[in-house]
Amino acid sequence: MARWKQIMLVQLAATVMLVTACSSNGNEGNNGGSSSDETGKFDPPITVTAIRDQPSSMAFKEGEDFENNNYTKAYLEELGIKVKYNWIVPEDQFEAKLNIAISSGDLPDIFKVNASQLKQLVEAGLLADLSDVYEKHGSELTKKSIELGQLAKASATFDGKLMALPPDEDYDGKLSFLWLRTDWLSKLNLQPPKSFQELENVMRAFKTQDPDGNGKADTYGIALTKDLYGNGVGVSSGVFSAFHAYPGIWIEGADGKLVNGSIQPEVKAALAKLQEWYKEGLIDREFGVKDSNKVGEDFTSGKVGVNFGALWNSLWPLQDSVTNNAQADWGVWPLVSNDGQPAKNSVNIEFDRFTVANKKMKHPEALIELFNLDNEKLFSGTADATKFHSEVVGDKTYEHFFERVVQDAGSNPVGGNFGHYKQVTAALDANDPAGLNPEQKGYYDKIVAFNGGDRSGWGTLRVFGHDSSYKVIEDMYKDKTQSLEISKFYGAPTKTMVEKKATLEKMQLETFTKIILGASLDTFDKFVEDWKSLGGDQMTTEVNDWYAKNK
Numbered sequence: 001m002a003r004w005k006q007i008m009l010v011q012l013a014a015t016v017m018l019v020t021a022c023s024s025n026g027n028e029g030n031n032g033g034s035s036s037d038e039t040g041k042f043d044p045p046i047t048v049t050a051i052r053d054q055p056s057s058m059a060f061k062e063g064e065d066f067e068n069n070n071y072t073k074a075y076l077e078e079l080g081i082k083v084k085y086n087w088i089v090p091e092d093q094f095e096a097k098l099n100i101a102i103s104s105g106d107l108p109d110i111f112k113v114n115a116s117q118l119k120q121l122v123e124a125g126l127l128a129d130l131s132d133v134y135e136k137h138g139s140e141l142t143k144k145s146i147e148l149g150q151l152a153k154a155s156a157t158f159d160g161k162l163m164a165l166p167p168d169e170d171y172d173g174k175l176s177f178l179w180l181r182t183d184w185l186s187k188l189n190l191q192p193p194k195s196f197q198e199l200e201n202v203m204r205a206f207k208t209q210d211p212d213g214n215g216k217a218d219t220y221g222i223a224l225t226k227d228l229y230g231n232g233v234g235v236s237s238g239v240f241s242a243f244h245a246y247p248g249i250w251i252e253g254a255d256g257k258l259v260n261g262s263i264q265p266e267v268k269a270a271l272a273k274l275q276e277w278y279k280e281g282l283i284d285r286e287f288g289v290k291d292s293n294k295v296g297e298d299f300t301s302g303k304v305g306v307n308f309g310a311l312w313n314s315l316w317p318l319q320d321s322v323t324n325n326a327q328a329d330w331g332v333w334p335l336v337s338n339d340g341q342p343a344k345n346s347v348n349i350e351f352d353r354f355t356v357a358n359k360k361m362k363h364p365e366a367l368i369e370l371f372n373l374d375n376e377k378l379f380s381g382t383a384d385a386t387k388f389h390s391e392v393v394g395d396k397t398y399e400h401f402f403e404r405v406v407q408d409a410g411s412n413p414v415g416g417n418f419g420h421y422k423q424v425t426a427a428l429d430a431n432d433p434a435g436l437n438p439e440q441k442g443y444y445d446k447i448v449a450f451n452g453g454d455r456s457g458w459g460t461l462r463v464f465g466h467d468s469s470y471k472v473i474e475d476m477y478k479d480k481t482q483s484l485e486i487s488k489f490y491g492a493p494t495k496t497m498v499e500k501k502a503t504l505e506k507m508q509l510e511t512f513t514k515i516i517l518g519a520s521l522d523t524f525d526k527f528v529e530d531w532k533s534l535g536g537d538q539m540t541t542e543v544n545d546w547y548a549k550n551k
Contacts, residue, residue, distance in 0.1 A: 040137065040369045042080030048366050049084050049108040050405055051101070053094035058402045061393065069403045070387045074377065079369050083405050109361040110370075112408055113164070115155070115352045119492035122158050128357040131162045133365040141375035142368065145410030151490050152411070154550065155351040164354035165371060165409035171484065172311060172418065175345045175476075176237040177469055179313055181305030181321075182331040184211035192331065196242045196338040199306070203282045206305045221282030222306040223295050224274075228512060233292035233317060236274060237346060238308035241485075242338040243270040246346040247508070249487035250543055258488050258547050260540060261346070262508055263528045271524060273338075274516045288513055292317070300324050308335070311469035314462035322458045332462060332469050334476060334483070344485040345476070351490055353408035371406045379414045385438040421463075421470035428465065491550065494542035500535030507531065 052066070060069065066085055075081045086108050089097050095114065101107055102117065113121065121127050138146070146153055149169025156166035180192060180202065188209050193199040203221030205211070211219060223234035229247065240247055246261035253259040261267070277283050284290065284298065296317030298304050302325055307313065314330065322328045337343035355371075357364040377388040378401065391398045415422070423440045424447070427433045433444045443464045450457035462468050476483040493501065511527040 040079060040372060042363070042366070045076060045080040045082055046363060046366065047082045047084050048110060048361075048363075048370070048405075049086050051086050051098070051108050051111050052088050052405075052407075053091040054088055055091050055402055057399070059396065059398060060403075061391075061398055066403070070400060071374070071377070071403045071405065074373060075370060075405070079366075079373060081366055081370060083370075107358050109358050110355060110367050110405070111358075112353055112355050115350070115354070115492040116498060118156070118164055118354050118356065121356065122163050126359050127163050128359045128361055128364040129161045129163060130165070130357060130364060130367070131160075133368050134162055137365045137368040137372070139372040139375065141379055141413045142372050142410065144413040145371075145375060148411040148413065151349060152351050155490050155492070156354055164356045165367070165406065167351050167353045167408050168411045169349070169351075170411065170416070171347050171349075171486070172416070172470075172473055174347050174349075175311060175473065176235055176241070176308050176335060177311060177313070177472060178238060178333045178335055179307040179309055179318065179330050180333070181206070181211070181328065183327050183329045184305045185331075187211055187213070192333055193336055195340075196336050196343075199336050200277075200282075203277070203306055204280075207282055211305060212302050218303065220284050220304055221277065222308070223298060223304045224283050224287040225290055225292050225295050226288050226513070227291065228509060231292045232310035233307070233313060234287075234290075234295040235308050236270075238335045238343075239274055240267065240270045241335045241343045241346060243267075243273070244341065244344070245270045246344075246485050247512075248505075249346055249348045249485070250489035251485065252488055257544050258540070260531075260536065263531050263536070268521060268524045271512060271515045272521055275518065275521070278516050279518070283516075288517065296320065302328070311463060311473065314469070315459040318462075319456075319459035322455055326455070329458075330462065331467065332472055334472050342482045344483060347484050347486045349487050349490050355406050355409045367406070371409060374404045374406055375410075375413060379412070383437065389439055417464075418470055418473065421468065421474075424464045425466055425471075488547065488551070489543050491546045494539060494546070496535050496539040496542055500539065504531055504534065504536060504539075507534070 054066075060066075066072075066088055067083060072083050075083055086106075087097065098111070098113070098117065102121065107126070118127075134143075134146070146166065149166060152166035152169035153162070156162060156164040178193075178199070182192075184190075184206055185192065185202070188205050188211055190202055190205060191198075193202050206219055207221045208217075210217070224236060225231060225234040228236045229240075243266050245264060245266035247267055249261050250258045251261050251264075274283070278285075278287075284295075284304070287295075290298075295304075299307070299317050300320040302321065307318070307330075311332075314332070318330050321330070335343040335345060355367070357367045361367075377383060378385075383389075387400065389399075389401050391400060412419070420440050420443060423436055424443050427436055427440070427444050428447065433441050436444055443460050446457035446460040447465045448457075450461050463470060507527065507530065511523060515521060515523055
């Protein structure tokens with residue numbers, strides 16, 4: 001199931017992770033005399049050096065590897081670019097290895113960086129300005145991919161210069177939804193809640209009215225993990241949003257300046273409600289030691305029927321609930337409000353993965369050409385999903401999209417998973433999958449199989465079919481101002497953020513957890529004082545300095 005979660009996150013994040021290019025220390029690309037012609041092909045070919053991490057789930061077909069696969073073959077044959085990796089490490093070692101490379105100045109031609117590293121390298125004058133090569137060499141799909149995320153593009157722009165390929169500006173994967181056991185609703189003759197108060201009534205019924213019919217008081221109201229927010233399963237964000245509280249993001253205050261959502265009065269009201277639920281037994285007494293995997297076991301065993309979670313929750317962990325119980329079914333709805341005003345989803349848009357070109361790279365346009373080819377192979381009318389997205393051989397699935405040299409760049413130019421949802425539901429309505437690409441056909445087939453009795457396709461139905469999380473998103477996006485509270489800060493971490501943010505976040509989680517478990521609500525006021533004095537006030541000043549230049 002963890003694998004499903006990873007796959008969905010990768011796909012929802014729009015997919016790419018690439019690291020390629022020519023090295024600044026004597027590679028052929030820097031020293032070669034060729035340049036790309038109007039077709040984008042270098043003649044004679046050049047070599048582009050890169051570095052990269054290897055996801056734990058990544059596997060190659062027999063005879064293939066990082067420098068010998070469908071992508072590298074296309075790069076050489078169609079672009080005249082040979083990709084050479086200076087080093088490859090497991091993904092959990094990449095950042096440390098890159099920091100050493102930055103310190104030593106041993107950098108390849110193209111590589112991915114986080115926001116802090118991007119800022120550091122730009123200020124040190126070590127990166128190529130991509131503005132002109134992007135305008136001259138960017139394909140229609142590449143420009144659509146970048147221009148779809150204007151905030152992301154702004155985060156990669158310094159003094160008017162595009163210094164990196166920005167990441168995907170994706171909100172979908174960051175949203176929270178209300179998931180409910182619909183078979184329990186039916187059994188107890190309840191309707192899906194339209195308000196926070198109705199939701200509380202549902203939770204109490206799920207706890208007290210034996211919805212699983214086993215004659216035991218062994219169910220509770222709502223799932224919650226020890227992390228409270230951020231991991232996509234059993235999160236508390238639905239409670240905070242009901243009270244118009246937005247911990248962890250920067251929102252605009254009454255005076256037009258940015259304030260941190262974690263220390264606003266609305267948070268105290270939401271914590272009071274969570275404390276009330278815990279005292280009443282609506283929340284699992286052991287939530288403080290449970291991660292998402294442990295909470296997932298409660299779904300599987302039928303202990304809980306309410307969950308605030310991400311759009312992919314039906315694939316994991318809720319699919320296990322449906323697989324394990326022939327009667328189980330879950331529905332998905334938008335968050336509900338405590339007071340009649342819309343309950344907005346809190347969206348943190350920290351952009352933290354960029355692809356850059358070394359300033360010493362002789363042909364920085366090669367980075368754009370490589371990204372052009374990735375987009376063509378994945379999204380154009382000549383896309384070949386089997387060769388360039390994923391392929392099933394026997395009992396193995398090869399995720400070829402991991403093999404791209406440019407990863408974490410741009411948004412999906414053809415609509416991503418939302419586009420798949422629209423295509424799949426249209427095909428279901430027409431009972432005709434003829435117009436679907438292989439990936440969409442796979443989703444279609446799973447849903448059709450579910451309708452025929454194969455319950456393994458239930459999770460796919462609740463993501464890409466009718467009555468799915470994407471149907472909720474479609475309705476939400478009709479008016480984003482009424483449904484989303486997007487962080488107003490999306491720049492690189494400030495100096496104080498680098499030094500203090502992790503400490504403040506740890507203090508916040510510990511304080512909020514203590515309050516839910518029964519500590520005085522006045523503990524929140526002390527937390528606000530400490531947050532401000534331990535770096536929060538300075539962080540707020542720095543954020544507003546950035547906001548004055550970028551709003």
